Amino acid sequence: EAQVTQNPRYLITVTGKKLTVTCSQNMNHEYMSWYRQDPGLGLRQIYYSMNVEVTDKGDVPEGYKVSRKEKRNFPLILESPSPNQTSLYFCASSTGGDYGYTFGSGTRLTVV
């Protein structure tokens, strides 16, 4: 089944403790993105990648890192999480152009 898989689905952590949210897609898509969803704000792009080793900032990149060492994987790293990063995070992949994104099921992160 074609899908984007994120892990974990739920995560509670403490301020300052580094964490990684994994994302993997099995569709051989070039493009991958991370979004965060907050009430009343819709989804905002954090980082995106156009291919292996090619990444760029989205609209809200502060406090986040990404890497794209393999085409299928695009982990999101929070080196020193803070409470304002409490949010619902979505990973997505796309072939590019106007095909739209396929989204993962989301990771609900709480930073206390």
Next chain:
Amino acid sequence: AQSVTQLDSHVSVSEGTPVLLRCNYSSSYSPSLFWYVQHPNKGLQLLLKYTSAATLVKGINGFEAEFKKSETSFHLTKPSAHMSDAAEYFCVVRHFNYGQNFVFGPGTRLSVLP
């Protein structure tokens, strides 16, 4: 810069009545526009998309949207609401010159009353 306005944060309809979810966009270029749906505690699913072909676009589950350039609108409609349509709906414009940055509107929550 591209942006999206969804005029209603919440729309409530009775089952069997028409649905109208409004979306206006701002884009410096000829845009690509999408509607996504998010059911409670689920990911996002693509409903339909406009990519400069036909201005009336048909999507899944009986939804349609019409691209009106003169009004910079891309409203989502359905003739008859079903209980299963209750969800959050996002209008999205593709940022043409910025990789695959899809700019999302704030969302409209659709409630369907029995």
